[in-house]
Amino acid sequence: MMAHNYSPEHPLNPETLKSKQRELRAGFPVPLTLRVHRALSWLLRSEATGEDDDVRFILLWIGFNAAYAGDVSLALGSESQRERDVFMRFFTTLVGFDNKHRIYDMVWQRFPQEIRVLLDNRYVFAPFWHHHNGMAGFADWQDKLERERVAIGAALRRQDTATILSILFGRLYVLRNQLVHGGATWNSKANRDQVRDGTALLSCLLPLFIDLMMNNPEHEWPMPNYPVVD
Helix, strand or coil: CCCCCCECCECCCHHHHHHHHHHHHHHCCHHHHHHHHHHHHHHHHHCCCCCCHHHHHHHHHHHHHHHHCCCCCCCCCCHHHHHHHHHHHHHHHHHHHCCCCHHHHHHHHHCHHHHHHHHHCHHHCHHHHHHHCCCCCCCCHHHHHHHHHHHHHHHHHCCCHHHHHHHHHHHHHHHHHHHHCCCCCCCCHHHHHHHHHHHHHHHHHHHHHHHHHHCCCCCCCCCCCCCCCC
């Protein structure tokens, strides 16, 4: 197998990942084949968007969704909580495979400032919007945000990368909803910082997630939503 070099400063090249997938795909089970093929297709397409961070973020999120999503139709709780639970399972699995601590290094060497800014940003915190949309039970959104800050600090001290990522991607999920559901203007100055930082994070983390998945074909990857049906 060819070497696939990686460092937080030089993330994995999508074309390199595609070459690796071609080498290994014959040994992949069907669920992993579908997840990797779909995720790579969106990752590669995102490379052609130039400076359009809104479009690139959406394409990268679709790629991430292809990699992680399972059948959550029977899950209980709010949409954001269901997604957070699925994130946590996915990230716990990947961190368990990541014996070289590549995800942790990416998070805390490459993007520590961007991540802290996103985690402190009320405009990507779901309870903030629930409150402003008149939903009961979220008047204390500031207290909820502070409790998450405490949880993040504790996870950082434990080097609990899976928890940090699940909280971070919970924030990015709010941003995804804003864009996909028409809650933002294209190229808006109002959300430019979070779109820019979210795009940068996804463009570096998604290739790493796909690489770890390909390195572990023996894991029982669940069949993704919408499998190929004749």
